[in-house]
Amino acid sequence: MTTPAHIAMFSIAAHGHVNPSLEVIRELVARGHRVTYAIPPVFAVAQTGARPVPYTSVLPGPDADPSAWGTTLLDNVEPFLDDAIQALPQLAEVYRDDEPDLVLHDIASYPARVLAHRWGVPAISLSPSLVAWDGYEEEVAEPMWAEPGRTERGRAYYARFAAWLAENGITQHPDPFVGRPARSLVLIPKALQPNADRVDERVYTFVGACQGDRATQGDWRRPAGAEKVVLVSLGSAFTKQPAFYRECVAAFGDLPGWHLVLQVGRHVDPAELGVVPENVEVRPWVPQLAVLRQADLFVTHAGAGGSQEGLATATPMIAVPQAVDQFGNAEMLRGLGVARCLTTEEATADTLRAIALALVDDPEVARKLKAIQAGMAEEGGTLRAADLIEAELPAGRA
Helix, strand or coil: CCECCEEEEECCCCHHHHHHHHHHHHHHHHCCCEEEEEECCCCCCHHHCCEEEECCCCCCCCCCCHHHHCCCHHHHHHHHHHHHHHHHHHHHHHCCCCCCCEEEEECCCHHHHHHHHHHCCCEEEEECCCCCCCCHHHHHHHHHHHHHHHCHHHHHHHHHHHHHHHHCCCCCCHHHHHHCCCCEEECCCHHHCCCHHHCCCCCEEECCCCCCCCHHHCCCCCCCCCCEEEEEECCCCCCCCHHHHHHHHHHHCCCCCEEEEEECCCCCCHHHHCCCCCCEEEECCCCHHHHHCCCCEEEECCCHHHHHHHHHCCCCEEECCCCCCHHHHHHHHHHCCCEEECCCCCCCHHHHHHHHHHHHCCHHHHHHHHHHHHHHHCCCHHHHHHHHHHHCCCCCEC
16 A cells, blocks of 8 residues: 655745746645645745745845846855755754655755755756756866866865765765756756757656646736737846846837837836837736747747747747856757847847847748647656656655
8 A cells, every 4th residue: 555755845046946846846746745845935835735844045035136146156156055054954954753755856955965865765856957968077067167166265165065965974076966966857848958969868857848827927918909929038037137128128119010028027127218118018027938828029038947938839039148057048049940149238129120020930930949849748748757756756655
């Protein structure tokens, strides 16, 4: 006789890390599992049916000014280690009398890996972005770390990380600890993965987009008379770009038959955009997937979530990357033949308008998008992810 499993999910306070997992969690709950979700309280995950396990985080929150993340590689990575070290005792205490049968974790949730090791239970990474391939360290990681790794600050970072792992009985070097999980489900379509033919599929399984209907995020209706709809969004973190938004208003605000949905985030006052035509709606946040299902063009920062949503809805894209993996995602989209890439400085009104008019009427772009969309549907999404997670449960748990 089997008994329902306790599955514990761990993530961080970032939309791009939380959203991809929500439908998988909802499906596991629907299958009768007891799921807890460790997350800073700013995120409401109870809607999935999981029991939230709130913990205090010292990471910049989802509404933080982008400058809070600094400008260098060490600026970017040190906060995750700081957060992990202070979060581990909190999480260990709350789970002390309720150890799970299996751990699911976001790629940035280092305490989850440590706790799974302590408990002796399986751990599965749910990756919301690209994963390492054979040769990744030599081709990407080592060149990227060559200079900061030689600095006193860089050496101190690695020494502190290694000491923390050793204190918890883990002898693995920090790099593979972070980047080489024993088992991972990749929540992006394989089409977005660089060097996909060199990814070890004994470890990594691409299940593609796990999007669901997102009804809880609200709806959006295409305005009457809107022949073309363009959504502009730089995601939730790197949105402090008023000059770029003004170029978008200038590009699409006077195009006959076009309607512009402009998401500006929480750090831009709409007054900074000047006079906004009637065919432009300016919002701090939009239900992105609902808009994309009716849009003709997506101007995106090329985050992993937005990129796959553009592909899943077969929407042509203009990629304007802002940070981290977005530059690589933008190049992948360009290589697929479904997007054009611009730097923020290149994204002038005239350039945006010219590219937009060419993209939305290009039958070859439409054909490629439909082919990718069909391929994504075959990857299995939420149901396949849940099946694979159940397959890792210890015997007697189902």
